[in-house]
Amino acid sequence: xxxxxxxxxxxxxxxxxxxxxxxxxxxxxxxxxxxxxxxxxxxxxxxxxxxxxxxxxxxxxxxxxxxxxxxxxxxxxxxxxxxxxxxxxxxxxxxxxxxxxxxxxxxxxxxxxxxxxxxxxxxxxxxxxxxxxxxxxxxxxxxxxxxxxxxxxxxxxxxxxxxxxxxxxxxxxxxxxxxxxxxxxxxxxxxxxxxxxxxxxxxxxxxxxxxxxxxxxxxxxxxxxxxxxxxxxxxxxxxxxxxxxxxxxxxxxxxxxxxxxxxxxxx
Amino acid sequence: xxxxxxxxxxxxxxxxxxxxxxxxxxxxxxxxxxxxxxxxxxxxxxxxxxxxxxxxxxxxxxxxxxxxxxxxxxxxxxxxxxxxxxxxxxxxxxxxxxxxxxxxxxxxxxxxxxxxxxxxxxxxxxxxxxxxxxxxxxxxxxxxxxxxxxxxxxxxxxxxxxxxxxxxxxxxxxxxxxxxxxxxxxxxxxxxxxxxxxxxxxxxxxxxxxxxxxxxxxxxxxxxxxxxxxxxxxxxxxxxxxxxxxxxxxxxxxxxxxxxxx
Ligand SMILES: Nc1ncnc2c1ncn2[C@@H]1O[C@H](COP(=O)(O)OP(=O)(O)OP(=O)(O)O)[C@@H](O)[C@H]1O
Ligand SMILES: [Mg+2]
Numbered sequence: 001x002x003x004x005x006x007x008x009x010x011x012x013x014x015x016x017x018x019x020x021x022x023x024x025x026x027x028x029x030x031x032x033x034x035x036x037x038x039x040x041x042x043x044x045x046x047x048x049x050x051x052x053x054x055x056x057x058x059x060x061x062x063x064x065x066x067x068x069x070x071x072x073x074x075x076x077x078x079x080x081x082x083x084x085x086x087x088x089x090x091x092x093x094x095x096x097x098x099x100x101x102x103x104x105x106x107x108x109x110x111x112x113x114x115x116x117x118x119x120x121x122x123x124x125x126x127x128x129x130x131x132x133x134x135x136x137x138x139x140x141x142x143x144x145x146x147x148x149x150x151x152x153x154x155x156x157x158x159x160x161x162x163x164x165x166x167x168x169x170x171x172x173x174x175x176x177x178x179x180x181x182x183x184x185x186x187x188x189x190x191x192x193x194x195x196x197x198x199x200x201x202x203x204x205x206x207x208x209x210x211x212x213x214x215x216x217x218x219x220x221x222x223x224x225x226x227x228x229x230x231x232x233x234x235x236x237x238x239x240x241x242x243x244x245x246x247x248x249x250x251x252x253x254x255x256x257x258x259x260x261x262x263x264x265x266x267x
Numbered sequence: 268x269x270x271x272x273x274x275x276x277x278x279x280x281x282x283x284x285x286x287x288x289x290x291x292x293x294x295x296x297x298x299x300x301x302x303x304x305x306x307x308x309x310x311x312x313x314x315x316x317x318x319x320x321x322x323x324x325x326x327x328x329x330x331x332x333x334x335x336x337x338x339x340x341x342x343x344x345x346x347x348x349x350x351x352x353x354x355x356x357x358x359x360x361x362x363x364x365x366x367x368x369x370x371x372x373x374x375x376x377x378x379x380x381x382x383x384x385x386x387x388x389x390x391x392x393x394x395x396x397x398x399x400x401x402x403x404x405x406x407x408x409x410x411x412x413x414x415x416x417x418x419x420x421x422x423x424x425x426x427x428x429x430x431x432x433x434x435x436x437x438x439x440x441x442x443x444x445x446x447x448x449x450x451x452x453x454x455x456x457x458x459x460x461x462x463x464x465x466x467x468x469x470x471x472x473x474x475x476x477x478x479x480x481x482x483x484x485x486x487x488x489x490x491x492x493x494x495x496x497x498x499x500x501x502x503x504x505x506x507x508x509x510x511x512x513x514x515x516x517x518x519x520x521x522x523x524x525x526x527x528x529x
Contacts, residue, residue, distance in 0.1 A: 166356065166358060166360045167360060167362065169360075170356070170360045172348060173328055173329075173330055174348065174373070174374045174377050174378075175347075175348050175350070175377070176377050180377055184362075184373070184376070184377070185362070188364045189364075191364075264364070
């Protein structure tokens with residue numbers, strides 16, 4: 001296209017893209033404000049680099065550590081743990097949440113254990129799980145899955161319970177099978193609640209993976225945090241790793257939000 | 268005239284709902300209700316709020332098992348939902364995440380019809396309820412009357428022998444309502460469906476029905492039946508005739524006389 005940048009692009013896509021980018025300006029503004037305040041704190045307080053490095057130092061270290069392959073393998077390991085753990089926890093959460101919503105007996109049996117398990121901090125459970133499941137991937141996936149499980153169970157239960165009884169009666173009057181009721185009534189009706197649970201779950205999944213790595217691992221972003229603080233004593237790298245963890249969380253969250261837009265955006 | 272199917276007979280129906288509190292007496296919604304809708308007949312059911320009209324329709328549709336009595340369709344007991352019975356609930360009960368078209372064809376989808384057959388049936392049916400232009404809209408985008416029309420189309424989609432309508436026109440403006448009453452007569456003429464329609468409007472009952480059944484307050488029973496002798500096809504002029512005012516006075520008298528809660 002030879003037109004100057006001020007011209008409005010012809011055709012839907014560039015225009016729509018431009019519009020959605022314009023809509024994102026508060027995010028950019030918030031990020032800029034965050035960086036400015038950070039820089040101000042560094043300048044005013046005069047804290048040394050090993051306590052609070054300046055944003056540009058962390059930024060440079062982040063780029064460098066990604067470029068020279070310091071972060072990438074750790075990030076990949078954590079990413080795999082998050083995806084597997086989230087899938088496992090969400091899968092079980094959906095199934096158990098549905099069972100709790102539809103059976104009083106199951107709810108009576110399970111809910112005390114669920115609440116008890118939720119009341120024990122995952123930090124306290126992690127070393128035990130690491131002992132049981134070994135130092136490999138499995139322990140992290142289990143820890144991550146456990147932390148995702150609870151919010152999804154609750155969200156699914158609430159969502160399924162809130163399905164309009166009138167619609168269920170309609171399904172009955174049309175002789176819908178159990179599977180048809182599930183697929184055409186219960187799941188679509190509970191979807192907004194379930195997606196809310198997924199939003200919470202996906203950010204917790206990142207927490208679960210890091211906690212699992214702290215309890216014993218040789219690779220992962222949680223491990224890199226420890227290395228940077230300890231034997232490497234590279235505080236800008238520590239901050240760069242934290243930024244990577246945050247970005248991973250944001251990326252996962254954005255994926256869930258996009259899925260949500262696609263599934264329920266039109267209602 | 269050919270032999271028509273779709274004769275719905277209810278005999279001595281009793282329905283009691285378990286009370287909310289432990290020791291309270293059960294709420295008796297219907298007690299000894301007997302009703303007969305002949306094949307191809309239109310019967311209007313009229314009665315005060317809470318007398319059990321909706322409850323009776325749920326029994327007739329096989330959704331609710333009565334404590335006593337039974338409902339038969341062409342001599343066969345109705346104990347479960349039956350595709351030959353179409354029910355329009357008092358609320359439209361559309362699926363909010365589906366378009367009007369997908370709501371109307373929902374029963375076909377559940378019954379396993381192919382996409383092409385569903386589309387063909389939809390194209391037949393939407394003009395009947397005047398929703399051709401709204402096919403792609405979602406229920407939230409419709410007016411209350413359009414929602415009720417969509418619900419009626421959904422009940423008609425499987426071409427039932429009996430149509431049970433629970434106050435189907437309550438959300439329509441007066442003129443549209445009269446037009447729909449005439450449309451209902453036309454629909455009955457074309458399809459031969461038996462129709463049981465619940466209404467609170469005496470003129471509506473007289474305009475559409477061959478027979479008006481008046482119910483008592485709770486527990487609901489039949490207080491009286493008023494036959495509307497006006498020949499079909501009917502027109503709105505019927506509402507101005509002496510016959511109508513006589514029938515209306517009779518229905519009103521039965522409504523007022525209906526015994527109080529026993
Ligand atoms: N599921 C239920 N549990 C307990 N009581 C019920 C239930 N459904 C209906 N009832 C009671 O049964 C009676 C009849 O209710 P129904 O809905 O059939 O009345 P209706 O004649 O349709 O009234 P309206 O004209 O207001 O629609 C009411 O007193 C109501 O409180
Ligand atoms: Mg009712």
